[in-house]
Amino acid sequence: MKELPPEKGIRNFSVIETTLEKIREKIREIYDPKKVHYIGVDAYDDGNKMEIRYWFLKKESNVVLLVKAPFDYGEKVPSISDIVKPAFVQEWEIADLFGINIEGRVENFFLTPESPRAPLRRGDKLGK
Amino acid sequence: MASESKNKTREIQIKEKVYTTIPFGSQHVALPEPIKFIFDTENEIVKEIKFDIAYVHRGIEKALTTMFDFRKAPYVVGRVCGICSAAHTIPCAVVMERAIGIDREIPDRAKAIRMIALEINRLQSHFLINGHLAEVCGYENVFMHIWRDREMIMDLADMLFGNRVQYDVVCVGGVNRDIPKDKERVLLDKLNEIEKSVEFMEKIFTKDRTLVSRLKGLGVVSKEMALEYGIVGPMARASGVKTDCRVEDDWGLYKDLGFEMVTMEEGDSLARCLVRVRECYESIRIIREAIKSTEEGEISIKVTANPKYEAVCRNEAPRGELFYYVKGTGGIMPDRVRIRTPTLANIPILPEVMKDVSYNDIPPLLMSFDPCIACTGR
Amino acid sequence: MSIFALSRVKSPWILHYDTGGCNGCDIEILAVLTPRYDVERFGMINRGNPKQADVFLVTGPVTKRCRERLINLYLQVPEPKVVVAVGSCACDGGVFRNMYNVENGVDKVIPVDVYVPGCAARPHQIIDGVVKALEILSKKTKENIELPEYIKERFPSLNDRRKVLEEMRKR
Amino acid sequence: MDFLLPASLLVLSPLIGGLLEGTFRKLNARMQNRVGPPIVQPFYDLFKLLQKRPILINNYHVIMAYAHLVAMVIALATFLLGGDFLLVIFFHGMSLALLSMGAYGVRSSYSQVGATRELLHILAVEPVLIMIAANLYLNTGTFLLSEIFNSNFLFKSMPLAFLALVAVLPAKLKKSPFDVSEAHQEIIGGPEIEYSGPFYAPIYLAKWLEEVLSAGLIAMFFLGNPVITLIAISVTFTFVLAVDNSTARLSYWDMVKYTWEISIPLVLVNLVLNYVGVL
Numbered sequence: 041m042k043e044l045p046p047e048k049g050i051r052n053f054s055v056i057e058t059t060l061e062k063i064r065e066k067i068r069e070i071y072d073p074k075k076v077h078y079i080g081v082d083a084y085d086d087g088n089k090m091e092i093r094y095w096f097l098k099k100e101s102n103v104v105l106l107v108k109a110p111f112d113y114g115e116k117v118p119s120i121s122d123i124v125k126p127a128f129v130q131e132w133e134i135a136d137l138f139g140i141n142i143e144g145r146v147e148n149f150f151l152t153p154e155s156p157r158a159p160l161r162r163g164d165k166l167g168k
Numbered sequence: 169m170a171s172e173s174k175n176k177t178r179e180i181q182i183k184e185k186v187y188t189t190i191p192f193g194s195q196h197v198a199l200p201e202p203i204k205f206i207f208d209t210e211n212e213i214v215k216e217i218k219f220d221i222a223y224v225h226r227g228i229e230k231a232l233t234t235m236f237d238f239r240k241a242p243y244v245v246g247r248v249c250g251i252c253s254a255a256h257t258i259p260c261a262v263v264m265e266r267a268i269g270i271d272r273e274i275p276d277r278a279k280a281i282r283m284i285a286l287e288i289n290r291l292q293s294h295f296l297i298n299g300h301l302a303e304v305c306g307y308e309n310v311f312m313h314i315w316r317d318r319e320m321i322m323d324l325a326d327m328l329f330g331n332r333v334q335y336d337v338v339c340v341g342g343v344n345r346d347i348p349k350d351k352e353r354v355l356l357d358k359l360n361e362i363e364k365s366v367e368f369m370e371k372i373f374t375k376d377r378t379l380v381s382r383l384k385g386l387g388v389v390s391k392e393m394a395l396e397y398g399i400v401g402p403m404a405r406a407s408g409v410k411t412d413c414r415v416e417d418d419w420g421l422y423k424d425l426g427f428e429m430v431t432m433e434e435g436d437s438l439a440r441c442l443v444r445v446r447e448c449y450e451s452i453r454i455i456r457e458a459i460k461s462t463e464e465g466e467i468s469i470k471v472t473a474n475p476k477y478e479a480v481c482r483n484e485a486p487r488g489e490l491f492y493y494v495k496g497t498g499g500i501m502p503d504r505v506r507i508r509t510p511t512l513a514n515i516p517i518l519p520e521v522m523k524d525v526s527y528n529d530i531p532p533l534l535m536s537f538d539p540c541i542a543c544t545g546r
Numbered sequence: 547m548s549i550f551a552l553s554r555v556k557s558p559w560i561l562h563y564d565t566g567g568c569n570g571c572d573i574e575i576l577a578v579l580t581p582r583y584d585v586e587r588f589g590m591i592n593r594g595n596p597k598q599a600d601v602f603l604v605t606g607p608v609t610k611r612c613r614e615r616l617i618n619l620y621l622q623v624p625e626p627k628v629v630v631a632v633g634s635c636a637c638d639g640g641v642f643r644n645m646y647n648v649e650n651g652v653d654k655v656i657p658v659d660v661y662v663p664g665c666a667a668r669p670h671q672i673i674d675g676v677v678k679a680l681e682i683l684s685k686k687t688k689e690n691i692e693l694p695e696y697i698k699e700r701f702p703s704l705n706d707r708r709k710v711l712e713e714m715r716k717r
Numbered sequence: 718m719d720f721l722l723p724a725s726l727l728v729l730s731p732l733i734g735g736l737l738e739g740t741f742r743k744l745n746a747r748m749q750n751r752v753g754p755p756i757v758q759p760f761y762d763l764f765k766l767l768q769k770r771p772i773l774i775n776n777y778h779v780i781m782a783y784a785h786l787v788a789m790v791i792a793l794a795t796f797l798l799g800g801d802f803l804l805v806i807f808f809h810g811m812s813l814a815l816l817s818m819g820a821y822g823v824r825s826s827y828s829q830v831g832a833t834r835e836l837l838h839i840l841a842v843e844p845v846l847i848m849i850a851a852n853l854y855l856n857t858g859t860f861l862l863s864e865i866f867n868s869n870f871l872f873k874s875m876p877l878a879f880l881a882l883v884a885v886l887p888a889k890l891k892k893s894p895f896d897v898s899e900a901h902q903e904i905i906g907g908p909e910i911e912y913s914g915p916f917y918a919p920i921y922l923a924k925w926l927e928e929v930l931s932a933g934l935i936a937m938f939f940l941g942n943p944v945i946t947l948i949a950i951s952v953t954f955t956f957v958l959a960v961d962n963s964t965a966r967l968s969y970w971d972m973v974k975y976t977w978e979i980s981i982p983l984v985l986v987n988l989v990l991n992y993v994g995v996l
Contacts, residue, residue, distance in 0.1 A: 051266045051479040077411070078398040079482075079491050080508035095491065095508070097482075102416045104480050126397045126516035129221075130508070137229075150222040150545075151647070152610040159230050159646045190826045195563045195619060197594030197905055200572040202564050202612060212830065223611050224566040227645040235644070247641050250570020250666055296573060306893050306966025312749040315580035322577075333570035333666035378894055378965040527830070528968050542569040545609075553764035584751040586742075589758050595905050597772065597913035600765070624914050625770040688770035 053104035060092070060117065063109045067094060068123050070107070075099055081130040083138045084108075087163040090138065092117055094127075113163065119143035187215055190527060199534075201541040212527045217519040224545030232505040238264050238475050238496075241505070243336050248507065249543040250333050251296065254289035255485035256507075257338040258282050259492040262419040262483070264340045267475030267496040274469065276421065278342035280462040283420045284328070284355075285335050285343075286483075287451040287458075291362065292321045293486035294444040294451075297538045298369060301441060304531035305382050310372055317365035324358050327351060342468025352459050359452050366448040373441050383438040387521045387533040390435055397517040401488020401510050403537060406443045407435035413484040425457040437536035444538075475502050485510050487538050509543035554600075554626065555684045557589045558676065561599035561623060565616055565652070567606030570666030571633035575603055578669045585673060588680075596622035601679055603672075604656075607635040607642040608649040617694050620656045626686035628659040628679040632672055637661045656694045723797040730793060734925025735759045737932065741958060748962045763921055769914030774823050779916050781819025786919035788812030789926045796933050799863025802850045809930065810843045812923065820908035831899075831907020837969050838888055841895070841976040845885045848984035852878045855991050862937075869941040872949075877987035879938045881980040883953055888972055889931060892961040895972045 058066045070076060079095035089110050096105040111117060119142055121128040128144070135145040139158030151157070187208035195202065202223035208216035228248055236244050245260045246253040261282075265271040299314030322332045328347055329335040337344050347355070373379065389399070394407035404411050412429050414422040430446040432439040475496025483490045488510030495503045514537055525533060564572045578585050579592060593599055596619050608616060620629070631652040634640035639650035652658050659682045662675035726733070739756035746753025773779065792808035795801065813835055820832035850860060856874050857865050865871075872879055888895035899907050909920050932950050939949040967975075 051269075051271075051477050053478075053480050073392075073395040073398070079489070080506070080512070082493065082504075082506045082508075084495070084504055086503075095480075095493070097416075099411075104482070124398075126399075126513065129516050130512060133512075150225050152222075154610045155647050159227060188826060188829065190830065195561075195594075195596075195615065197592065200562070200564060200576060201569060202566065202615070212833075223615075224564075224606075224609060225611065225647050226566055226607065226609055226642050227647045228642075231642075231645050244641060247568045247570075247635075247665070250568040251573060253568070253570070300576075302965070306896060307964065308893075309749050309962040312581055312751065315577060316582060316750055319577070319580075319582045331666075332668060333574065334568075376963075376965070378967060382965050382967070526968060528966075540569065542567065545566065549760075550764055550768055553761040554768060556761040557758070557765040559762075581750040584746070584753070586746055586754050587752050589754050589761055593906075595910055597911060598766075598906075598917060600769075622772075624772050626768075688768060 053106055056105060056107045058107060058109050060109045060111045060115065063092070063094075063107065064118055064120060064123065066107060067120050070096065070105070071124055076105075078124045078126060079104070081127060081134055083134045083140060083160075085138060085160065085162045090140065092134075092140070094120070094124075114141065117142045192530065199541075201539075203539065203541040203544075205530075205534075207522075207527060207530065209527055214522055214525050214527060214530065217522050219515070219518065221515060221541060221544045224542050226546065228546045229505055229507060233501055233503065237500045238267075238502055239340055239471070241502075242338055242340065243334075245507065246334050246336055248509070248546055249540050251293050251540060252289060252485045252487060252490075252543065253333060254285040254335045254338070255483060255490055257336065258286055258419070259481040259483035259490055261338045261340050263479050263481040263492040263494045264475055264496075264502075265471075266479035266481065267477045267494045267502065268340075268471065268473050269477060270341065270469065270471065270473075271419070274342055275466040277346070277462045277465050278467045279419070279421050280458040281343045281347060281467065282338055283422070283458045284347070284455050285337050286420075287455045288321060288325050288328070289335070290451050290486045291448055292318055292325070294448050295321060295369075297486075297535065298373070298441055298444055301383075301437075301532060301535045302372075302379065304535050305379060307376075307379055310376075310379070314365075314369060317362070317368070320358060320362055320365070324355060327354065339468065341471040342466075344468075346464055346467050347459075349464065356456065356459065359455060363449070363452050366445060366452070369448075370442070370445045373438070373445055380438060382529075383441060383532060383536070384436060386437040386529055387525065387536065388434070388436045389517065389521060391433075393517065393520070394435070397520075398513060399488075399517055400513045401484070401486075401538075402443045402447065403440055403488065403514055405429065405431045406439040408433045411489070413482040413489050417482040419481060419483070421458065421461065422454070425454060425461065427454070437533055440536045440538075474498055474500055485543075487511060487540055487543070488513065507546055509540070509546070511538075511540045511544045514539070515544065551684060555680045558601045558680055558683065559593045559599050560590050560601050560603055560676075561594065561596050561619070562592065562603045562605075563612075563616060563619055565604060565606035565612040565636070566609035566648070567633055567635050568666075571605040571636070571672075574666050574669050575605070575632065575672060578672050583669045583673060585676070588673075588677070590676065597624065599623050600627055600683065601676055602627060602629045603632050603676075604629060604652045604658075605632045605636050607639045607645075608652055608655055610647050610649065613649060613655055613696075616652070616655055617696060620694060621697075625688045626683055628683045628686070629656060630660045630662060630672075630675050630679050631658045632662045632675065633667050634663050634665045637663055640665060655696060657692045720798075723799065727794055727797045730797075730926060730929045731922060734922075734929045735763070737928045737954075738925050741928075741954070744955065744958050745962065748958065759921075759925065763918055766918040766921060767915050771915050772913050773916075774911055778819050778822045778911065781815050781822065782912055782916055782919045785812050785816040785819065786923045786926075788815055789923040789930075793926050793930050793933075796862060796930060799861065799866060802853060802860045802862050802865065803847075805862070805930075806843060806846045806850060809846070809927075810839050813839050816908050816920070816923075820911075823911045825911050827904040827906075827910050828908060831904050831910065834904075834969050835908050837973055838891075838895075841888050841973050842885050845881055845976060845980045845984065848981055848988070849875075849878050849882060852984055852988050852991065855988060865937065866940060870939060870945075872938040874991060875938065875987055877983045877990070879935075881983040881987075882934060882938075883956065884980045884983070885976055886931060886953070886957050887960060888976060890928065890957065892957055894960070894964040894967045895975075896966060 077097040082093040084091040093108040132149040135142040136150040137160045190207045192205040204220040206218040242257040242260045245256045295318040303311035329337040476498040491508035493506040660679045738759040743753045789812040817832035817835035820828045
């Protein structure tokens with residue numbers, strides 16, 4: 041849970057690892073619009089497990105922060121768009137691209153009914 | 169009893185208020201790009217907004233991890249967006265270098281040429297959007313004049329990098345071609361002319377009464393709102409937020425050349441427009457300094473390894489902060505590439521700002537946001 | 547040449563639609579209207595209205611979401627009309643070829659008359675392409691109606707097709 | 718002779734109007750630093766439109782386009798043949814109303830918005846024309862144009878009324894800053910958006926006739942010497958084009974406000990001055 045220092049293998053940003061249950065609390069703790077700039081949402085799939093990632097920037101020190109939480113396929117992921125207001129667009133985007141069940145997502149926001157489902161997923165494929 | 173039922177009918181009437189729906193896009197003259205808005209209007213005042221930004225989704229993020237190796241990646245991401253192509257190729261190359269671990273060895277001359285490419289890119293983008301803004305205000309004459317001057321910048325790009333739109337001059341490990349002395353001289357001469365046309369543009373956007381009356385006070389974004397929605401680029405700077413990735417990230421030589429940030433406090437469409445105009449001066453100055461500060465010499469280093477680390481790069485595209493993340497695994501293709509484009513950050517605030525604006529002010533308001541849908545969709 | 551045949555060539559009104567390209571070609575199409583290139587010399591104006599257009603400039607590799615819209619626009623343009631695919635990605639998909647959300651070129655969806663390659667296509671290439679298209683336009687009349695393959699496949703019988711066309715035209 | 722000139726003008730009006738439109742486009746392009754289309758370009762456009770395949774939306778919509786043209790022809794004929802000036806204003810207003818009625822007949826929301834704005838055009842332009850008619854009556858004692866045409870250099874006694882006319886010309890000819898009903902970048906032509914091919918041709922033609930009518934209105938103030946008349950027409954049109962090229966589009970309320978606050982008081986002042994006998 042503690043902030044990892046920039047080390048070999050990770051360049052130009054530091055990582056905060058947390059869990060899916062605690063991610064909202066963690067973000068509420070670090071996010072303050074005046075001091076922290078919200079960059080974006082991302083997800084990652086290594087074939088076995090998925091990860092949700094939130095990118096922030098500490099304005100004073102120009103340090104890019106990565107808050108990440110691993111979860112299983114099919115697990116419901118909480119939305120943070122009530123804490124970080126602009127997050128909803130990118131949340132819906134990665135929900136579509138990875139087939140993640142994020143709260144309040146809109147179906148086919150980025151994809152079209154004819155497109156392949158969850159194109160960026162590696163393991164546990166969704167059918168077309 | 170009777171009054172109660174009367175009240176009820178009135179309530180129902182209010183609930184079922186019918187709005188005139190005006191679709192805007194995906195094909196529209198004011199927008200060369202496919203984006204769709206649906207405005208529910210009452211007496212031409214916009215009440216509700218729905219937007220659809222995914223017409224351009226092509227799947228570039230996936231293609232970068234399955235179809236192209238990391239050396240080709242900068243050229244591919246240049247095609248994310250044709251207006252800010254150089255702004256995309258640079259952070260992609262930088263982030264690959266960081267993932268390999270060679271980013272500190274890039275020669276200064278390469279950095280300077282990258283900066284020149286980026287600033288020329290920014291100049292043409294700012295000219296483009298300001299001209300287009302004048303056109304959607306119904307001011308065709310200014311559009312024609314600004315675009316005539318923009319051709320000078322396009323010529324410069326053509327001369328220096330060999331193409332008008334896709335420069336493809338940046339590669340992993342440096343740049344592809346140097347700027348020889350004689351071209352440097354032409355570049356410096358042309359910059360003087362461009363500076364004059366920037367002055368003309370500034371005069372138009374501060375003095376012309378109809379244009380100013382059209383843009384002033386339109387779509388105000390306060391500083392609090394700007395911070396809350398995390399907006400980026402000239403839009404944020406027009407609202408008084410001091411943010412510019414050129415000084416916040418260190419891939420270039422901006423800090424050494426003494427970069428000055430342009431900010432305004434008003435936060436309306438006119439301020440956004442003027443921030444862009446004034447940034448042009450800064451861009452021209454940066455190009456001059458970049459040429460002066462470095463000599464012809466080594467422009468690239470040999471790249472022997474594959475990306476194996478995780479790295480990020482933030483770059484100031486003409487529209488704002490552009491964020492790249494790469495996770496390399498030692499293979500020829502990276503494991504994950506994430507592109508967070510500036511318009512994606514500026515989109516969430518659009519519905520807020522567009523509410524209760526008259527429909528005839530929507531095209532200028534939208535254009536002052538400078539949306540780039542090709543970036544957004546990827 | 548009679549005044550009618552001449553007027554068909556001399557007054558091409560443009561409709562432009564971006565089907566998911568990188569914007570480069572779209573901006574070059576806009577640049578074509580401006581003083582350096584000034585296509586109004588040839589009577590071309592950008593109407594932006596499919597119902598009053600003759601030359602349909604299409605850019606981009608046709609993403610899946612744009613496809614229906616592209617067919618719809620194509621059907622709204624009254625005959626005689628020509629379609630010009632501007633840019634490498636409009637010709638055959640270009641750099642976006644075989645990406646998962648892309649149809650690999652305009653000609654997979656609607657009939658194309660002229661291809662303008664280039665990434666991005668330069669303004670004088672675009673002008674040249676449109677002038678080539680005008681030669682084709684001068685041979686076409688309002689009688690020859692070309693339907694996209696997509697419509698032919700999905701609605702094989704003439705009756706179905708008529709219904710679909712009518713609905714699409716009504717928007 | 719009295720009949721021959723107006724009749725020939727009426728017959729030639731499409732030709733004159735087309736050339737006028739072509740000159741407008743050429744001048745416009747020159748002001749924007751471009752070469753511009755050839756002067757006969759509008760004729761190419763018209764003939765091309767006639768050859769396109771007709772796409773019928775509904776009968777009502779098309780009938781209104783032709784009715785628009787007919788009303789405009791009647792207005793122009795009444796004007797040239799020396800009829801009642803009030804009749805000219807009536808038919809001119811009616812032709813615009815018919816256009817917007819046609820535009821209301823289709824589902825496209827751009828067309829509907831454009832129709833509403835077209836009606837605002839009537840609200841902006843027609844009152845000024847009616848006030849000018851009243852002023853004419855005060856000066857010449859008649860609404861009959863055949864008698865008004867006998868007067869010499871009306872500008873001398875009605876300079877402010879002429880200024881008011883120039884002020885509404887941008888709205889009448891749909892030029893910037895008051896091209897709100899066409900508003901290419903907002904509603905893509907407004908009322909005419911759904912017309913295509915041969916059905917768009919009457920509207921295109923009516924536009925030329927409107928330009929001829931406007932030229933006639935300007936000429937009305939400068940009768941007597943044909944050279945002065947021609948100079949007045951060309952100077953006024955060049956001025957309107959220059960304004961078109963040096964302003965952005967304003968909103969539709971600005972248009973109505975502007976014409977009511979500036980043009981109508983101008984005519985009123987002229988009216989009072991005439992009544993008092995100063996001018």
